[in-house]
Amino acid sequence: MIHVQTEDFDAGALLNGLLNDPAAGAVATFTGTVRDDSGTLTALTLEHYPGMTEKQLQALEDDARRRWPLSDVVIIHRYGRLIPGDRIVFVGTRAAHRADAFAACEFLMDWLKTRAPFWKQEQYGDRQTWVEAKASDDTAADRWS
Amino acid sequence: MIHVQTEDFDAGALLNGLLNDPAAGAVATFTGTVRDDSGTLTALTLEHYPGMTEKQLQALEDDARRRWPLSDVVIIHRYGRLIPGDRIVFVGTRAAHRADAFAACEFLMDWLKTRAPFWKQEQYGDRQTWVEAKASDDTAADRWS
């Protein structure tokens, strides 16, 4: 299940939705929220590339399913204006064994960070700046190559 | 938060409970359920060592907090009689950065599998067998040493 949306999502309900397969005993999730290190962030606006986003996320899911035996994958990513504490992204994976569920969940987050066409703009008061990509995200993604 | 209990838990509510800190944008979770590969498992009974279990789980949490900057850790483990699909274990970690949240969550699961005094007995019809420890769990745990 892939959703790119402005609406909020219920991470707990998404996790519980993954816990319904007696053949697969392992569910890993990652949830990302808007972080405010300095306590001065007013808002975060996520821009994306409609069409390409869905295509890239589907390609990521397909790739994860080729690499690991997964019985379910959920990817939710929001765009638009968010405030500190708001949920941004949810990735959930279900497999028979925990190592596969964990690896696929980390892989999806690492590749999502470097391949999905989203851009974050931070707003501090009336000053707005585009977030720069981090070299550490490229490094994290490279380990799956 | 550490709980060793016979009662079921709401994994989704536990995840949502971790999503309340604007200073920490990354939450990783693992949920384990009773897996029935063959479709013939009647029940799984988990025995544990009261006192030592809580002591070992607290030691695991303390160790994880020394290794990674975590702002919250949740460990829930059930014991008693469970049936296929039932939730057994939940581990959730919250950090500023996703790599720390993921690593701590995997570490806790790997060490829990090899250090927490739980023993699983499988029941197939009226036949009962103790589950044997897996070498792969020792290997997984060893990578954190």
Next chain:
Amino acid sequence: MDLFYFAWLREKVGTGSEQRTLPADITTVAALVEWLKTQSPGHAAAFADPALVRVAVNQDHAGLDAIVTDRDEVAFFPPVTGG
């Protein structure tokens, strides 16, 4: 050709999308970038440092050496920062 711009490239170019007829002698992304730089001061500013720009052709990540035709959808944007 459908062109898209995102994030600060959109702001510098001054629009999120435009349609242009690709000159016949332009067949790569690199040549397209050089040509776009001549189209307006905004385009010139957006592509001033090509090392900062990423490209997608028909919604797939591509390099500067990728082949483009007038029927393609080409997008320019900074390195992505989602997740």
Next chain:
Amino acid sequence: MDLFYFAWLREKVGTGSEQRTLPADITTVAALVEWLKTQSPGHAAAFADPALVRVAVNQDHAGLDAIVTDRDEVAFFPPVTGG
């Protein structure tokens, strides 16, 4: 000394816990195991293959060479299988 047995060790010994007075010449887990094997056929069966047995002294994992006294809580069990 408080002794605890779990999983199939509990089943073979026939009880989950017992109190015993430790003979003065027994000071290690290894010696304790050898002495327990002489206490009943169930104990002998439980400890028939010491390689299968894990030990905790005062609720911490320990080895066969760990020191024990009559005031300790010692538990025997197979490798753990939780999670």
